[in-house]
Amino acid sequence: MxxxxxxxxxxxxxxxxxxxxxxxxxxxxxDTSQLSPVQATLLINREDAIILDVREQGDYAKGHIPNARHIPLSEFARRSAEMEKWKGQPLILCCASGGRSESAGAQLRKAGFDKVYNLRGGMMEWEKAGQPISRKKK
Structure with missing residues (x-):
């Protein structure tokens, strides 16, 4: 005491x-739509989840998750047909901190995508967790 x-x-x-x-x-x-970096890695490895990076080109070029597809949030409407082929697959959305990817996820859910996940904390958390980063163009 x-x-x-x-x-x-x-x-x-x-x-x-x-x-x-x-x-x-x-x-x-x-909220099962928010994934930690470890949960995202498990989903990628177990269910072939697709990573969709919604940051702008300059941020994407500085470093992204390996094999991530790049469709900036500003181009979502224009490139919606391109994403239709992923409708049945798990999609993990990422941005710098999780805000833009949350907005992108809402748009995809509205368009009928069922398996949409947000990388909680975005690339900041991914890097903090010691996960790999790529600078290759995809």
Missing amino acids: EFLQHNWYWAALAVASGGWLSVELIRSRG
């Missing part, structure tokens, strides 16, 4: 961070 009295700020920090982690776990548990 004496420890807590002298170090109340550490105890408060532990309670606050534990609460934050609990909220994040509960919030993400129901």
Whole structure:
């Protein structure tokens, strides 16, 4: 008890961070469309998921997930016919941080795509997880 009295700020920090982690776990548990880099890798390996990078050309050229298809979000409407052939396959969308790919996923779901996933945290999380990056054009 004496420890807590002298170090109340550490105890408060532990309670606050534990609460934050609990909220994040509960919030993400129901959303199966958000994938971590490890979950995305498993889906790629087990179900031949297609990675669709929706960033602009300059960002894509700086580094992308190996074998990722590149269709910038700004070109989605124009290139929709190109994506029709992937309708039955799992699609993992990625961008820099997860925002643009979330928007792209909503568009694809509206167009009738069922197996659409978002790489949570985008390329930032992918790199942070130590996953491979390619700079080759595809």
